[in-house]
Amino acid sequence: MNLSIVYSTQQTNFQAATFSGELEANLSKITGYGYNGVELAIRDPHLIELKELEQILHKYKLKVTAIGTGQAWGEEGLSFTDPDPDIRKAAIKRIRSHVPIAEKLDAVIIIGLVRGILKPGVSHPQAMDWLREALQQCSSVAKEHGVRMALEPINRYETSLINNVNQGLDLISDVGADNFGLLLDTFHMNIEEPNIEESIRLCGNRIFHFHVADSNRWYPGGGHLDFGSITTSLFTTGYTGFISGEFLPYPDGDTAAKNNIKYFQKLLQ
């Protein structure tokens, strides 16, 4: 069973990054809870000591499943759809800079909020053009290194650019790169998908990564989603990747991480 959890390599103000701070202490805890994977939220790859990271990952037998990049948007305002061409260029450069580390770690690069929101004065078609071009550039570089990228549909309150699976699949078709797919997140799906299981089936082999949080963004079991039915649909698509926990640290990060793994160990045994 492949279970991972989000860990932020720098301090962050993104609440759903369950663990952050001291690397070794936290990776040790994650392994101790029973996880075999970790999803790294990395704002800037230049701030990462790759050798040290690899040693610690090896020591704690953790596979890096994916690299989250949203902090570049949340903390530096970089996005693919900013009206300022310099900001768009910087965002593309930043995502490209994740490729060598993603290759080394055999991890998927996540395109979350770095796609941007619709800024005043920018039309939706214009933003989608910029987004498509940026994704084509980045996935082309990633492809040379055998790296895959996954865009996460995110609910309407956080962005108006790609909220659901249908929009995500249209974008995949427009980008036209076989190393570009989707990251599905059950919290967002609960709000946006008419039928969660059908949307999962619709994605087929384009699901490159999978996030779990319950309907209220607590650990699975904290809300009312039917994860039995959801994971059945997921595995029916042939997905063999990780189920990666990205949820709020309630009642606290440790309890949430433990409850999540307990839940899936029981569900998937």
Add this chain to the structure above:
Amino acid sequence: MNLSIVYSTQQTNFQAATFSGELEANLSKITGYGYNGVELAIRDPHLIELKELEQILHKYKLKVTAIGTGQAWGEEGLSFTDPDPDIRKAAIKRIRSHVPIAEKLDAVIIIGLVRGILKPGVSHPQAMDWLREALQQCSSVAKEHGVRMALEPINRYETSLINNVNQGLDLISDVGADNFGLLLDTFHMNIEEPNIEESIRLCGNRIFHFHVADSNRWYPGGGHLDFGSITTSLFTTGYTGFISGEFLPYPDGDTAAKNNIKYFQKLLQ
């Protein structure tokens, strides 16, 4: 069967007000679709011609179930929790001004976003104090006229003041007025309640009004909520009021209104 739908008496930019514009044409349509109730979104009662409204309501055999007041916030910025005391006073005055019309129409006054959001520089406890005081003042005036007020828990993305049933029931206890209760909305409940049916049961006879929209805020049947189970819980509390549709006008307002009533006529027959 008591089914109603939201109608805005003034043009509004609030997307979920399904019908707006010409009064008679729209109330005629609402009756024609099979509704026996209408929920009026009123920004300012002084802009309402009550006599004309009553005549049209009578002609089309429509009961006014509730008066929505959120436009005072959305379009004028009035709220119970603004740091400016004049704005707080104006918000209280506005809600009090709904009391005579609510008495005349035997309708519940809805406290939605007029409660405000947490503005910069205002602490959560401070905002909750202002909110409690405002609700005490308004419900006291309402009580003299036999009018009930219902606060709607609203999801985390729209406000940080009262997102769920537990917080709503705590506030009811603090306000301490028997004519102050809750308006439950299934779209918000899907995001915020760990278990929708249990939260409904927990409210018991404090449910003064009930909104339906599906998980994606489309008409019921457009998403994945289990309205059979939800309405069973609702009726178990003894609720005899209206099921009031407040959803996005997709694919268009008329189709949504027709699909909603078709759905509940089948479900509740």
